[in-house]
Amino acid sequence: MSAIAANSLYPAHLHSIKARADAALQKHGFDHLLVASGVEKLEFLDDRPYPFKTNAQFKAWLPLTHHASSWIAYTPGLKPVLVYYQPDDYWHVPPTQPEGAWVEHFDIRIISDPADAAKHLPTSGRRAIIGEPDAALPGFEPNNPKGLLDYLHYHRGYKTPYELAVMRLAQRRAVPGHLAARAAFKAGASEAQIHAAYLAATGQTDLDLPYSNIVCLNRNGATLHYQYKSNDVPSQHRSLLIDAGADVDGYASDITRTWGNGDARFESLVNAVENEQQALCGLVRAGTDYRDLHLECHLRLGNVLRTLEIVDMDPGQMLDAGVTSTFFPHGLGHPIGLQVHDVAGFTDEDGTLIPRPAGHPYLRMTRTLAPGMVVTIEPGIYFIPTLLAKLKATPHAKAVNWSNVEHLLPFGGVRIEDEVHCTEGAPENLTRDAFAALA
Ligand code: GLY
Numbered sequence: 001m002s003a004i005a006a007n008s009l010y011p012a013h014l015h016s017i018k019a020r021a022d023a024a025l026q027k028h029g030f031d032h033l034l035v036a037s038g039v040e041k042l043e044f045l046d047d048r049p050y051p052f053k054t055n056a057q058f059k060a061w062l063p064l065t066h067h068a069s070s071w072i073a074y075t076p077g078l079k080p081v082l083v084y085y086q087p088d089d090y091w092h093v094p095p096t097q098p099e100g101a102w103v104e105h106f107d108i109r110i111i112s113d114p115a116d117a118a119k120h121l122p123t124s125g126r127r128a129i130i131g132e133p134d135a136a137l138p139g140f141e142p143n144n145p146k147g148l149l150d151y152l153h154y155h156r157g158y159k160t161p162y163e164l165a166v167m168r169l170a171q172r173r174a175v176p177g178h179l180a181a182r183a184a185f186k187a188g189a190s191e192a193q194i195h196a197a198y199l200a201a202t203g204q205t206d207l208d209l210p211y212s213n214i215v216c217l218n219r220n221g222a223t224l225h226y227q228y229k230s231n232d233v234p235s236q237h238r239s240l241l242i243d244a245g246a247d248v249d250g251y252a253s254d255i256t257r258t259w260g261n262g263d264a265r266f267e268s269l270v271n272a273v274e275n276e277q278q279a280l281c282g283l284v285r286a287g288t289d290y291r292d293l294h295l296e297c298h299l300r301l302g303n304v305l306r307t308l309e310i311v312d313m314d315p316g317q318m319l320d321a322g323v324t325s326t327f328f329p330h331g332l333g334h335p336i337g338l339q340v341h342d343v344a345g346f347t348d349e350d351g352t353l354i355p356r357p358a359g360h361p362y363l364r365m366t367r368t369l370a371p372g373m374v375v376t377i378e379p380g381i382y383f384i385p386t387l388l389a390k391l392k393a394t395p396h397a398k399a400v401n402w403s404n405v406e407h408l409l410p411f412g413g414v415r416i417e418d419e420v421h422c423t424e425g426a427p428e429n430l431t432r433d434a435f436a437a438l439a
């Protein structure tokens with residue numbers, strides 16, 4: 001799938017977005033939908049801008065991700081208006097002239113002063129104004145109606161063919177980075193060097209990434225969202241856990257790979273987690289409650305812990321006693337799309353919470369899978385000192401083979417993460433397909 005092919009799907013995508021907006025406006029009693037892209041923010045007492053992040057409800061309409069102070073105004077039955085902020089700026093590069101497959105579908109009004117947006121936006125009628133508070137203009141204060149937003153968020157769970165095409169491209173963009181990262185690890189690089197290799201291979205800078213890369217050598221793999229990239233070259237390269245994605249036209253990929261370096265016990269653990277991860281990817285089927293997949297994951301990882309002689313307990317008992325949660329303390333995955341942790345993973349169309357299973361507070365997805373959804377499947381087994389210390393203080397400590405745990409502690413942990421598209425039939429693994437295409 002090329003970018004050109006993805007673009008050919010854009011008109012149908014926009015049609016779906018409009019239909020969704022029509023339904024949301026009608027259901028919640030509004031005449032107009034106004035969406036602010038957001039504003040550039042400055043550091044306190046400074047003139048340095050923070051990285052700009054577009055309102056996801058804005059980039060749902062069109063692939064503009066670097067466009068502060070712009071607006072979309074949509075009234076059912078009318079061509080949507082795009083207020084396009086293009087300052088006359090010689091300090092920074094201003095947005096270029098609008099171009100792309102989307103241009104002909106919008107009534108574009110170019111402004112060079114953010115306040116001029118007001119001249120192009122509807123001033124009467126019942127207006128749903130979506131945006132961060134900072135985006136307010138006089139008379140255009142975001143009200144973010146909860147019911148309407150819940151509806152739009154919920155339906156973002158179902159990707160259009162255009163979105164799926166762009167998300168496949170986001171996978172393709174990330175995969176060379178993962179291969180380069182592995183090569184850098186095998187060559188003895190530092191975390192910072194591995195990160196740099198990833199960025200170079202994907203043609204991204206830090207600012208382009210959909211989330212900060214998680215690049216962990218050795219024990220750092222036990223910190224789930226490890227936020228540093230050390231310049232130190234460790235004396236031994238035991239393991240690399242890299243969780244890194246890419247952005248294409250505002251859509252994210254989110255991929256994790258873990259590599260060992262010849263230690264038989266750690267390599268067995270990586271292989272076992274990957275086998276279960278692949279089996280779980282195969283269970284992404286329409287009608288399956290994602291909560292059940294999460295619990296199934298615990299049982300499968302419990303089985304891994306038992307088979308590899310880390311914990312000698314029945315997997316069901318491990319789950320009930322919270323022992324699997326010591327080693328796997330996060331959720332199986334989450335919806336992904338315009339945001340890496342996409343919205344509405346655990347609410348219905350009306351914003352009502354779909355509860356998590358008791359004892360699983362970090363699960364980000366509780367909906368029943370349906371065609372068009374894309375979710376991550378990211379099981380892991382980690383050796384987290386604080387959680388192990390808690391386990392050691394319980395009666396279940398005696399079921400743990402602490403010498404095996406001690407051996408594995410310096411490797412940090414294992415996570416394997418792919419994105420999977422739920423279809424009418426067999427699941428589509430976007431990530432594996434991208435790796436295969438590059439091989
Ligand atoms: N990269 C964060 C996550 O996997 O959820």
Ligand code: MN
Nearest residue numbers: 254376378417
């Ligand atoms: Mn993820």
Ligand code: MN
Nearest residue numbers: 243254255256
């Ligand atoms: Mn991830």
